[in-house]
Amino acid sequence: MKINQKKTSWLFAILFFIVIIVGIWDASALIYGLQRGSLYALIALPLAMVLGIMDILNLAHGELLTVGLYASYVLFINFSIDPLISTLPVFIFLVILGGIIYFLTIKKVLGEGHLPQLLLTFGISIMLIELIKIYWTTRPRNVYRAYASSSITIGNFRIGSYEFLYVFLAFAVFLLLKLFLKKTRLGQAVYAVGQNPRGAEIVGINVDLVYLFIFCLSSGILGLTAGVMLPRVSIFPLTGNPFSLISFALVAMAGMGSINGILLAGITLGIAEAVIQAIPGYGGWSDLVFFGVLIAVIMAKNIQEA
Amino acid sequence: MPVLKVNNLLKKFGGLVAVNNLSFTAEKDEILGIIGPNGAGKTTVINVIAGTLPVSGGEVVFKDRQVTELPAYQRNQLGISRTFQTVRPLQDFTALENIMVGALFGKKLQLNEAREKALKICEYIELERHDLPIDKLTVLELKKIELGRALASDPELLFLDEIMAGLNSEETWQMIELIRKIKENEVAICVIEHVMKVVAELTSRVIVLDRGDIIAQGPYQQVSQQKQVITAYLGKEG
């Protein structure tokens, strides 16, 4: 993974421009976009790690988030554990689940090309969706927590205050991850494997272990995020599904392997969506923003390469 | 009239200049050698002329026609063929079908015509086991498939990128004979070669590249004596 090597300045520029315009026009959209965008970035980060280091696009990414949400839900319903407290057990649960998935399936298609990898993770995503359907049906479920519906009023706007937790968590996870990659031996090994797996193997790094670690950590981060999200979302088997696509859009925006870029791309997308949503009568189209961005970015890059 | 005229060809990868304002021509009935040390930009020259990579500047003129902006497949249809340094056979095809592809699309033949043509080419290049799948073939046979596919589109300009690499000396001689035979059919041939004995044996003229620049050209015997050529190959102190 080429951390910090991609220039993210153009993203900064676009973001800055949008922020100014939107700030003048509708400040609440700005804050709302920041909150939502942080969540996007938080969810996209694990996908980017697996893609950047293992060269695997995990189509079951969104479903791991869904599993996390249901795990947290079960802990709340059956044991009255608050979702925020359940982040820890759910984190551990998803690390283990990630490990199992890695050993049983992912490990066997490493380096086999994109076709089996995509089909395999697609199959896994279906299995997870359907398993959830078998146990909990498609009925949407909610967890009500009073603290999650609090809001603050700035001027004429009312903004949910709980969602600032997303922003905090996103920045915290990004910061910790960067520290980890820079300061620890394992982090350096991850970095080396991302750059050149064969070279890393030659200098004595256990590449397989690094892959296992990355897949588990990615899965774990989704578990962490799930606990924090649960009080604010309604969950059903397909809740996480769109996030695989959105996450990939962010990775494409940021440039493969750029960690800083993902945070920026997430916030940019979040604000762009919030702006579209704020236009009366056209709010429904905001779901297409990510696709527009994805196509635009991929096209632009493709043409540059040609 | 030269078959190929290259004027001020420029190819950059980011900041790196791989081919620097290169100009040369290739004539019918000659075998032109492109030689030079590793990283001199030899394969890049082929890639740019055959259209596998876009140019950064300059022009490629083939039979008095500008082809600089044309995509690779159109250049092949016009009569520019190439082989690859590391063989790139089509795995799901037999040897014969590999060769058919060149006739089908480079020459725009129909299926049965292409099959006949491919069979003729197999005979011409002495490839007997042509109905076998790719993974059953030897290196020489794979090289012959590369060559056969390139020939199947009836090229007037043929690039051979290190076609001798990986062959033993007997096979190398076979290949040299074959290339000479191809030349007789009024094809301009450009070979990239590392083995100097082959260059001396085969080419009528060579171009010596070093870091994207032509540092010498002329008949091999003459060029190989020049000081800057020896320096490029052996290093300054050598």
Next chain:
Amino acid sequence: MKKIIFYLFFVIMAATLPYYAGGYLLHVSTTILIFMSLSLSWDMMLRTGQLSFGNAGFFGLGAYASLISVSNLDIHPVLSLFFAAVFAAGVALVVGFAVLRLRKIYFAITTLALALVFEVIVMNLSDLTGGSSGRVLPQAIFGGNSVLIYWLILFITIIVILISELLNKSKTHYAINSIRNDEITARSSGINVFKYLVFVFVFTSAIQGIIGGVYTQQYAFVMPESTFSLDFLLLPIAMALVGGIYTTMGPILGAIFLGLISEYLKLIMPYGHLFIYGLIIVIVILFLPEGIYKVARKKYRNRKSQEVKLDASSEGK
């Protein structure tokens, strides 16, 4: 000749099915044929080496195009199927010009997004599409006559099978196979890669559009949630993988096999029966990447060649 008689036998068996099979079996067969066509169309695109997840999207577009053209323009339902095909092909042409410049994961994920994108568009154009509650036709095609519907779908499926067979025997076969094997070799052998990709993408999308149309005409309603359902993406892929990709026989066998299993599963587990499909995809990818058809064919050939060897050795004695 033997082969033709063999095929003819199956076609006649299939065509006369309504005379000897009950209503339930007829219904199951209709569904299997629908998924068989989708599976073949997905496989034909895969033969170019590009993994497309777009089939559910074009299926949905065809469904809406067909229903709206019957309902708003008052054209005959059978004619509306052509409209569905043309519409899906047109959209595929426009979309294709953009996405077919992409490769590998970029192409796959962009096509995966297509169904979602089409669904959002359909939801938002609610005047035309009925929004999230969908639209209903007063009457199914052929007045809901299930035998005629079956014959129509059988006819379409036979055409799709023929297209698939022709594709594997045509010049295009050589082009797309080359592109799948090695795009750079293909380009330098005179193949216009983009043209062939667009061609295959457009006609497979047209097939998906027609199938979407006929499916909708059969049930006389559209609704975003069920029309753009994951089923129409998942099942065809699983069928082709199980049967064996890059062949005509693979998707056919896969569709029959999984289609029958699926009916049984629906009865015993109304929720989550698609789990098995996910599992099947995973198992096939991990343990049986060539699918049933190719493995069986290889076994058959090996046995044959062994017999030949035995003959030869006995002659030697």
